[in-house]
Amino acid sequence: TTADANAVRGNNGIYLSNGTVGATFGNRGFGDKEGVVYRAGLYDDQETLRPIPAGHIPNIAAPKPDEPYRQTLDLKRGVLITEYDRRTVTAFVSAARPDVVVVHVKGATKDEMTSGTADRIGNSQAIPGAAGVPTRYVCADYSYVADAGSTNSFTVIYALSEGATEQSAKTAASTAVQFALAAGFEALLAAHTRAWEARWDAAGISIDGDPEAQQLVNKLTFDLLQSVRAGGDHSVAPEALSGNFYKGHIFWDADIWMFPALLAQYPDAARNLLDYRYKHLPEARAIAKSQGFAGADYPWESASTGKETAPSGFSTERHVTAGVGFATWQYYLATEDTPWLKERGYPVLSGVADHFASRAKKNAASGKYEIKGVYGPDENKGKVDNNTYTNALAKYCLEAAGKAAKIVGKPINSKWAEVAKNIALPFDKEKGAYLARDADELRSTKQADGELVIYPARLPMPQATAEKTFDLHAPRPIKTGPAMTASMHALIAARLGRADEAEKYFRDSYRPFVRGPFVLFSEKRTLDRCVFTTGAGGILQSVIYGFGGVDFDNWDGIAKAPVALPPSWKSLTIRGVQHEGKRYIITVTKNGRTVKAQ
Numbered sequence: 001t002t003a004d005a006n007a008v009r010g011n012n013g014i015y016l017s018n019g020t021v022g023a024t025f026g027n028r029g030f031g032d033k034e035g036v037v038y039r040a041g042l043y044d045d046q047e048t049l050r051p052i053p054a055g056h057i058p059n060i061a062a063p064k065p066d067e068p069y070r071q072t073l074d075l076k077r078g079v080l081i082t083e084y085d086r087r088t089v090t091a092f093v094s095a096a097r098p099d100v101v102v103v104h105v106k107g108a109t110k111d112e113m114t115s116g117t118a119d120r121i122g123n124s125q126a127i128p129g130a131a132g133v134p135t136r137y138v139c140a141d142y143s144y145v146a147d148a149g150s151t152n153s154f155t156v157i158y159a160l161s162e163g164a165t166e167q168s169a170k171t172a173a174s175t176a177v178q179f180a181l182a183a184g185f186e187a188l189l190a191a192h193t194r195a196w197e198a199r200w201d202a203a204g205i206s207i208d209g210d211p212e213a214q215q216l217v218n219k220l221t222f223d224l225l226q227s228v229r230a231g232g233d234h235s236v237a238p239e240a241l242s243g244n245f246y247k248g249h250i251f252w253d254a255d256i257w258m259f260p261a262l263l264a265q266y267p268d269a270a271r272n273l274l275d276y277r278y279k280h281l282p283e284a285r286a287i288a289k290s291q292g293f294a295g296a297d298y299p300w301e302s303a304s305t306g307k308e309t310a311p312s313g314f315s316t317e318r319h320v321t322a323g324v325g326f327a328t329w330q331y332y333l334a335t336e337d338t339p340w341l342k343e344r345g346y347p348v349l350s351g352v353a354d355h356f357a358s359r360a361k362k363n364a365a366s367g368k369y370e371i372k373g374v375y376g377p378d379e380n381k382g383k384v385d386n387n388t389y390t391n392a393l394a395k396y397c398l399e400a401a402g403k404a405a406k407i408v409g410k411p412i413n414s415k416w417a418e419v420a421k422n423i424a425l426p427f428d429k430e431k432g433a434y435l436a437r438d439a440d441e442l443r444s445t446k447q448a449d450g451e452l453v454i455y456p457a458r459l460p461m462p463q464a465t466a467e468k469t470f471d472l473h474a475p476r477p478i479k480t481g482p483a484m485t486a487s488m489h490a491l492i493a494a495r496l497g498r499a500d501e502a503e504k505y506f507r508d509s510y511r512p513f514v515r516g517p518f519v520l521f522s523e524k525r526t527l528d529r530c531v532f533t534t535g536a537g538g539i540l541q542s543v544i545y546g547f548g549g550v551d552f553d554n555w556d557g558i559a560k561a562p563v564a565l566p567p568s569w570k571s572l573t574i575r576g577v578q579h580e581g582k583r584y585i586i587t588v589t590k591n592g593r594t595v596k597a598q
Contacts, residue, residue: 014073014080014518015242015531016091019229019272020098021160022241027069029082029089030103037101038241038248039160040234042138043304045128049237049248052125052138052160073518075222078196079189094188095195098229099176101158102192104185108152124166124173130305137166141173143181155185199225202583203265203576205543209569216510217543219519220536224261227533230268235276238523242531249301249309250276251534255323256456257484258537260330263552264544265576267335274331277324278344280306281351284321288355295354298324316383317375318359319390325352325397326456329404333552336580342408346401350410353401356394357415360423368424376437377452378445384437386424389449392457395420425459433468434459445476448485454492455545458553467496482523483513487538491546497562502546506566509539548574548586549593555579558586559593 013024023037036051044050069084082089087107094100124139142158157180161172180188205221207214227240235250236258254273262270277284277298283306284296291297299308300317308315328349332341360369371394376387398420405412426435435442436450450473453459454466461469470492477485486509493502512525513535520530544550547569549561565572565588572588575598583598 014071015223015240016078016080016093017226017241018093018095018098019227019232019234019241019269021093021101022227023093023101024242025080025082025091027071027082028084029071029080029091029105037140037158037160038244039138039162040229040232040241041304042127042136042162043130043133043248045130047130047247047249047303047305047309049241049244049303050127050138051244052140075218076196076200077193078222078226079193090189092189092192093226094180094192095226096191097176097180097188099159099161099173100180100188101160102180102185102188103156103158104147104153104189105156106153108154110151124169126166127162130303130307133304134164136162136164137169138162139166139169139173141170141177143177145181147185157181199266204574205540206571206573206575207543207569208571208573210566213506213566213569216514216519217540220521220539223521223531223536224258224533224540225266225269228262228269228272230266230272232272233275233279235273236533238534239531240533247301247303247309249303251301252317252320252323253534253537255320255327257534257541259327260456260545261537261540263327263330263334264550265574265578267331267578271331271340274328274348275344277328278348281348283307284324285351288351288358293355294358295356296348296351297321297355297359298352313382314375314379316373317379318371319374319376319387319393321352321355322390322393322397325349325400326393328352329397329400330552332404333555334579338407341404346404346408346410349397349401349404350413353398353416354413356398357413357419360391360394360419362422363424366424367422369419369422370424376449377447378436378449380446381437384439386426386438387449388426388434388436389452389457391423391425392453392459395423395425395459396457398423425453428472431468431472432465433472434461434465436473442472442476444478445473445481447477447481448488449473450476451492452488455488455495463496466492470496480525483509483521483532483535484538485509487535487542490542494542494546494564495549495562497564499564499567502542502564503566503568506539506542509535509542543572544574544577547572548588550574550577550586552579559595561593563588563590563593565590 013026015024020040042050072081080091090104127136140160144156147153157177159173159176163169205217227236235254237248238253239245259270259273284298288295288297298321300314300320301310328345360371363370370386372385373383398416402412402416426438428435434453451470474489486505490502490505513522515530521532521535522530523532549558574586577584585596585598587594
């Protein structure tokens with residue numbers, strides 16, 4: 001029992017994934033008969049993430065409405081265990097085999113043991129691509145086999161594979177199933193467990209004095225990690241592979257909210273999100289050219305083609321392009337991977353810089369470069385002139401491109417520095433604070449906007465200006481807005497040294513949105529779609545970059561940065577922070593912050 005009103009809401013199943021395949025499991029440890037699974041990057045001709053029927057579901061009776069059952073999500077191993085009516089169902093989406101889902105049942109009845117023991121032939125279907133994208137074929141194959149020497153346990157191996165031809169998809173799925181069958185359940189579980197334990201052993205976050213926050217951070221880290229597979233080139237949608245809300249499209253959520261949360265401790269996983277952007281650099285260049293601009297301009301929403309898929313109006317939300325450049329430079333600062341910068345990072349970053357140098361137009365009267373007619377993060381306002389966050393992040397990219405050019409030995413576009421130095425940044429001298437845009441009426445906003453010039457845009461400013469800017473904008477977002485605003489407020493407050501305020505925002509960033517008992521995170525207070533990886537990234541950033549003080553732009557200054565640990569926390573330890581190929585442990589107490597080699 002629980003007094004948490006949210007505990008009875010939103011338990012629509014437990015999402016498990018390996019970054020390639022995502023599935024949701026119900027209260028009997030299986031998906032429902034109508035259930036579907038999703039495969040990363042598999043979009044149809046409408047550019048919508050395609051749901052694939054899960055195929056055969058073993059004939060296992062579900063718990064009755066009033067029948068007790070016990071369900072445990074083991075985060076350390078990435079395993080869901082469901083117990084009811086003398087049955088134990090163990091399920092996982094293999095972290096060791098990208099196409100494979102495994103379900104093991106112990107305590108099955110005789111009828112259940114014989115209801116589906118024959119191998120099934122995989123069902124395949126064609127997924128027509130959008131214009132210019134070849135048709136892909138997907139095959140769902142599975143086998144339902146009794147465990148050797150057992151009269152009451154069996155294993156279901158499910159594989160979801162794709163290919164350029166129907167036969168190649170079938171062959172891939174069949175091969176995945178047969179390899180898994182040959183290995184057996186125990187070996188599959190062991191390999192999957194080792195993969196997850198390696199992640200947790202390499203890095204982690206420990207909060208002493210706040211079990212609630214500790215559980216939250218563990219679960220949200222798990223949700224982000226399971227939604228990306230190192231070595232791929234797929235990005236992460238706002239609700240990952242749990243469904244196709246927002247059509248499974250890629251937004252600024254990936255580059256600004258999720259990427260930094262992964263970068264600090266798992267740069268190899270974070271790189272996937274950048275490789276997706278690099279893969280679609282030609283399309284970004286085509287978008288810029290179609291508007292009469294130079295460089296690369298990334299779409300507000302994208303899927304398999306890399307083309308703009310957003311409704312009209314939202315396609316002018318140009319801060320998404322600055323976010324791509326920001327993430328690219330952050331990756332280099334964290335890793336100092338110069339070969340990567342030369343091959344992939346610099347082409348993207350210089351493309352972004354060329355675009356803003358072309359898009360920003362000089363105002364003859366003021367001498368400032370202006371970017372007009374764009375949406376800012378406050379989408380309720382519509383098109384505005386000189387959204388300060390957009391311009392500040394463009395400035396960051398223009399300056400970063402100049403630094404990157406020197407590193408890789410490329411010529412520098414002289415206009416980068418000129419625009420960066422003179423870009424319009426609306427400022428109220430009387431208030432001593434940056435505004436959100438030209439003609440800012442200081443009314444309510446959909447979400448954080450003007451305050452984002454402090455972070456992530458990192459616009460250089462005196463402490464007093466940062467405080468006045470934050471105080472001006474923090475009260476503005478509406479209370480029914482998306483979850484990530486409060487986490488950014490917590491981060492900024494912490495960086496300003498305001499411990500009590502930071503803790504309040506931190507609690508506000510998750511308590512109205514979490515659905516118990518599995519810490520299912522919803523985008524909005526009123527909704528129960530509960531795998532909002534954007535919000536997960538925001539909260540983890542508040543811990544890592546806010547309370548933890550991690551700053552790849554000023555690594556040497558981390559130990560000296562203001563300490564604003566929540567009063568209820570005794571200490572915060574962040575293991576496995578990677579910088580220039582080495583791992584570090586950052587420890588924060590009320591007395592200060594230390595950085596030491598791991």
